[in-house]
Amino acid sequence: MRLVSEHVIDGAAGPATPPVYPTLPEVDLVDIQRFTKGQPWGDFATMRAEAPVMWHPEPRGGPGFWAVTRYEEVKRVNGDPVTFSSEKGGILMALGPPETRHPTLFSASTNSLINLDGRPHRELRREHMPYFTATYMKGLRARVAGEVTRLLDTMAPLGRCDFVEKFSQRLPIFTLCEMLGVPEADRERFMGWIHFLEMAQQVAMEQIDQLVGLTEPSPQIAAFIELFNANVAEMFDYGRHMLAKRRADPQADLMSAIANAEVEGERLPGEYLDGAWLLIVFAGNDTTRNSLSGAMKLFTENPEQKALLQSDPGLLTNAVHEITRMVSPVIYMRRTATADTEIAGQRIAEGEKVIMYYGAANRDAAMFPDPDQFDITRANAEKNIAFGYGPHICIGRMTAQLQLEEAYAQIFRRFPDIRWTGAMDIAPNNFVHALRRLEVEFTPEGIARAA
Template sequence: MLELAHEKYRRAGWKGPRNPPLYPATDIVDLVDFQGFSKGQPIEGYKRLLEEAPIYWQDERQEEEPGYWAFARYADIKEISKKPEIFSSQKGGVNISYGDPANMHPLLSTAALDNMIALDGEPHVELRRQHMPFFTPGYIKQLKEKVDAEVARLIDHLATKAPHCNLVDEFSSQLPLFTLAELLGVDQADRPRLVQWMTDLEMATYFGAIREGYLEPTPEMFQAYEGWEERIKEFFEYGMAAIEDRRKNPREDLMSAIANAVVEGDPMPDMYLKGAWELIFIAGNDTTRNSISGMMKLLTENPDQKAKLLDNMELLPNAIQEAVRLISPVIHMKRTATQDTEVGGQKIAKDEKLVMYYGAANRDPAMFEDPHRFDIERSNAANNLAFGFGKHVCLGRQIALMQIESAYRQLLARFPDMHMDGEMVCAPNNFVHAITEMPVTFKG
C-alpha cells in the first residue's frame, strides 16, 4: 500500500543552509514573495541569478521553514531531474512548502502532497503507464479533431467581442477546459464551474496565506476569498463523485483510468485519488491556458517575428516551442535530497530542499544564445525545460502543444491584427505563471 505523504509531512526544524553557499550573494531576488509574481516572473532576477549566483540560498518567511537551494542553470536542473533516487519528489512534495499543517486547507494540502508527480520510483512509473493510453499519438490525433472544432467555435464567439476583450476569459481559459472535459469524460455543461474552480486553485497560495493569518487581504481580494473554502470542498466532492461513478461504470476516458488505477497490487487510496483529481485539473489547464495568453504578449512585443510567422505558418510549431521557453508556465518544481550530495559544485545536505526554476534555466545563455530574444526560428527552442525533464517530464505535453498550435493556426488566420492592448495581470502565485488578464484589440 502506498504511504500517504501528508501523514508524514513535517517542517525541517533547522534554519539556513547546512553547507556554506558556493555563491554567497544575497538579496538578488525574492523568490518566495508570491505577490511579486502578479506582474509576471522576475526576469531581471533570473538574469542576475545566472550571472551572480546560479545556485542561490533563498530564505523563507515561516520560522519553521529552513529555506532552500534555488537552481537557475539549465545543466544543473537537468542533472537534478536525471537522478530521482537522490532528489526525491515524494519525500517532501514538489511545492516549496505547504504552510503550517495546523492551518492548511485540509483537502488542498493533502492532495498536493499525495499525487502522481509527488511519487518516486516504480509507483510513479506504474501510474504513468496506466494513464498513457490517453496520451498516445493516435489518441491525440482523434482529440485534435474535436479541439479544432472547438477553437473554430470559440473564434466565432471572439468575433462578437471585437474590438476589445480579455483573451483569458473569452478564449485562453475556455479551450483547455473543453479539452480536459473531453479527456476526463466530464459534462461540458459543467465548464462554468470548472472555470471558477481553476481560478480558486490558482489563488490557493494567496488565499492560504490569508487563512494562515499572515497576509492582510485587500478589500477586492477579501471579496474573492469569501466562499473559497466552500468552493474547494465542492471541487473535491465533484471529482470524487465522478471517480466513484467510474469505479462502478468504467468508460473509455481518463477519469476511469484514474479511478481504477492499481499500484503495487492495490487500488489507489482515496487521498491519492483526490490528489489525482487536483493534479489532472491543474496540469490540464495551466500550461495551455497561460501559454496561449503569453504567446499573444510575445507576438505583440515582437512584430517582426509575428510578420515572419504570418508569412510562413510552417514555422508555427517551432514558434510555439520558443514561446513556451520564454513563458515557462510552470515556474518551479521542488525536490528533497535523500542523502548528502553535490550539484554544480555546491554541497547539499540530506533533507535539504532544491527548487528548480525553469524560467531561469530557459534563459540560460550557456544553452540558448541571446536567451531573452524571441526567435521563432531558434534551432534548439524545443530543448526548453518548460515541461520538465526525465522521468517526471509532463505526461500531457503533446496535448498542450497540440492545443496551442490549433489555437494560433486559427487565431492568426482569422484575426492577424490581434494584439495585446494594456497590462497583463497575473495571479499572485509563485508556482505557476497564472495570467488572469490579457487585454487584446482586434477587428471582428
C-alpha cells in the same frame, strides 16, 4: 499504498554547509506579490551569473532552500529522482504550519502522481499513458480544432475583448473535459474552481500572517476564505462523484483510467483519487491557458515574428516550442536531497530543499544564445525544459502543444491584426505564471471581410 502526506517533511533547516555563492539581497522568490509583475527575469540572469546555486532564506520560520537557475543543473536535479526526491518533501515551496493547511487541499496536493518516486510513480504514470500518446492526440486534434473555431466565432464580432475570458481559459477546459468525459453541462464550473485554486497560495499566506500576528483578521478576508473553501469543497465533491461513477461503470475516457488505476496490485485509495483529480484539473488546464495568453503577448511585442509565422505556417510547431521556452508557465518545482550531495560546487545536505527555476534555465545563454530574444526559428527551441525533464516530465506536454498549434493556426488566419493592448492582470502566485486577464483588440471579422 502509503500516503505521502503521512511522511512528507518540510525540509531540513539550513544551510548545513557554508554557501559557495552569495545570497543576493535584492532577490526575493518567496514574496508572491512580486510575481504580479511577471517572472523576475532580471533576478534570474543575475543568479545564473553570480549565484547559480543560491541559498534562499524563507520568512515565518521556514527552513530555506537552494535555488538552482542554470540549465544544466536544473536538468540534472530533475533527471535524478534518487538523489533529489519529489516524495520526501513534496514539490511545493512550503507546506506551511499544520493549523493553516486546508485539510483536503494538503492531502490532495501531496498524495498524487507528481509527488511519487520510483515504482509507484512509474506504475501510476503508466495507467494514465493511453490518453497521452501520439495516437490519442491524433483523434483529439479534430475536436480541439472545432472548439477553436467555435470560440473564435464568439470573438469575431467584438473587436476588443479579454483573451483569457473569451479564449485561453476555455480551450484547455474543453480539451480536459473531452479527455475526462465530463458532460458539457458541467464544464463551465471548472473555470471558477481553477480561479480559486490559483488563489490558494494567497489564502494560505493571509492565514499565516494572521497566525503570527502580522495582520489582523478582517471581514473581507474571512468572507473570501469562506467562498474559497466552498468552491474547493464543491470541486472535490464533484470529482469524487464522477470517479465513483467511473469505478462502477467504466467508460473509454481518462476519468475511468484514473478511477480504476492500480499501483502495486491495489486500486488507489480515496486520498490519491483526490490527488489525481486536483492534479488533472489544475495542471491540465493552467499551463496551457497561460501559454496561450503568453504567446499573444510575445507576438505583439515581436511583430516581426508574428509576420514571419503568418508568411510561413510551417514554422508553427517550432514556434510553439519557443513560446513554451519563453513563457515557462510553471515557475518552479521543489526536490528534497535524500543524501549529502553537490551541485555546481555547492554542498547540499541530506534533507535540504532544492528548487529548480524552469524559466531561469530556459533563458540560460549557455544553452540558448541570445536567450531573451523570441525567435520562432530557434534551432534548439525544442530543448527547453518548461515541461520538466526525466521521469517526471509533464505527461500532458503533447496536449499543450496540440492546443497551441491549433489555436494559433486559426487565430492569425482569422484575425491577422490581433494584438495585446498592454492591459493584463497576473495572479499573486510564485508557482505558476497565472495570467488572469489579457486584453486584445483586432478588426472585427465582418468589417475585415467587407473591406
